[in-house]
Amino acid sequence: MAGTYSTTSGWLITLTRAMETCGLDVDSCLSDANIDRAWVKDPEKRICLDAFSRLIKLCNDRLTERNFSVILGRSLHPGMFHVLGYSMMTSSTLNDAFKLIVTYQKILTDACRFEIDEGRDSVCLSLAVQQYDMTNRSAMDREVVESFLSVIIGFTRSLIHDKFNLSKLELSFEHPENNTEYLQSFFDCEIEFGCEKTQIVFDRRYLHEPLSVANPVVNLAHKSVLNEFLSRVERHDLTYLIKHEIYKSLALGAPSQQEIAKNLCMSTRNLQRKLFEQGTNYKEILEKTRYSLAMNYMQQAHLSFCEISYLLGFSNVGNFNRAFKRWTGKSPGTYRKTLAESNN
The missing domain is CATH 3.90.1520.10 (H-NOX domain)
Known part of the structure; x- marks a missing residue:
């Protein structure tokens, strides 16, 4: 530490x-x-x-x-x-x-x-x-x-x-x-x-227990500020910095490890070594980041699967469907249906 x-x-x-x-x-x-x-x-x-x-x-x-x-x-x-x-x-x-x-x-x-x-x-x-x-x-x-x-x-x-x-x-x-x-x-x-x-x-x-001043709209805005604030607090945290770079690039397609290393002013080899020392790798971080974002997007009913696929950097919706089933064991359609039923 x-x-x-x-x-x-x-x-x-x-x-x-x-x-x-x-x-x-x-x-x-x-x-x-x-x-x-x-x-x-x-x-x-x-x-x-x-x-x-x-x-x-x-x-x-x-x-x-x-x-x-x-x-x-x-x-x-x-x-x-x-x-x-x-x-x-x-x-x-x-x-x-x-x-x-x-x-x-x-x-x-x-x-x-x-x-x-x-x-x-x-x-x-x-x-x-x-x-x-x-x-x-x-x-x-x-x-x-x-x-x-x-x-x-x-x-x-x-x-x-x-x-x-x-x-x-x-x-x-x-x-x-x-x-x-x-x-x-x-x-x-x-x-x-x-x-x-x-x-x-x-x-x-x-x-x-419901909170007395709960406000989903304001809470969502707060989370956006929280993420920005945390990025400044965690300048030293390599995993977080990588996730932050992935967030910025996903809509243009999943960034490669080489692109991330360049954005962080590191060599790819140095990036791989540091991640290995932390017990992880770039592929795992990318996968977990996409999964976390997917769970968030799936709760936003106005987003279609095509839009979610784009936001997660998949080249087509079929690739997203296969990845989602790997993560959850369910298709996006089945998962969203179950989510809607549990909220009713």
Whole structure:
């Protein structure tokens, strides 16, 4: 993994709110953590996670109850996640909102990985923290993990009017020496320490809870901005850069590996080597990109199969039909019919 991890500058919106609520000197705290308050006005800014951790720890140490992490969960503003927060707000269901966290998690941070595991009765949203290569030190301290979880839960409760109750909170770190009543008070569920994973567990019925300000049209516009924003956050991510180049070229036909390498100012050989090191190849990325786009286009009833075939860069609709059956086991016609029936 990278030697330095980062998080979005949007945190500063909520951090300054929380510090003011606690009566802390905002400028002094930010200065001591080597963070510039002006960064809150720069949505493209990334804050070094070590500096972010210092700030959380510094604020926590200045409070008698050492509960700054959950105060953040009560002070949040959707703008802290920038367009991701607003996109979550306009999602149709909580399931759609959580999927956005997983898909666009690097906008929040590259220091952990979010995953959703849906069971028959319950759902787990887990947070797997990265480690620094040379030292194996966790990229996120306990206070930072608590802060991320508190903000996600606080935001979720705001989306469904505080009806979101957790079944359990599992934390991978050991029980801290200081009092943890603040965690119990905020999360209001059974809490276990020293677990294999850090995750929140909740009733599956919440997944399909309709959100109060759901707006499909606005949400679609937000996703377009999200993709552009993510492309800037992930300049270092080769797989994402390749996908971005494929998106731009597909309507003119599937771009070759040589064309993509040229657009990225790389030799084809170097591109192949780097992808091999990541355990993938260009053909696989092209296939997955086409599949993902196809699933999106198939839900847009106004698009004909001929139009979808063109948008995916296939030379004719027959090639699209064969590819779609390979992906799903169904013809496009059968798949769309099943989709229409499930929506009625």
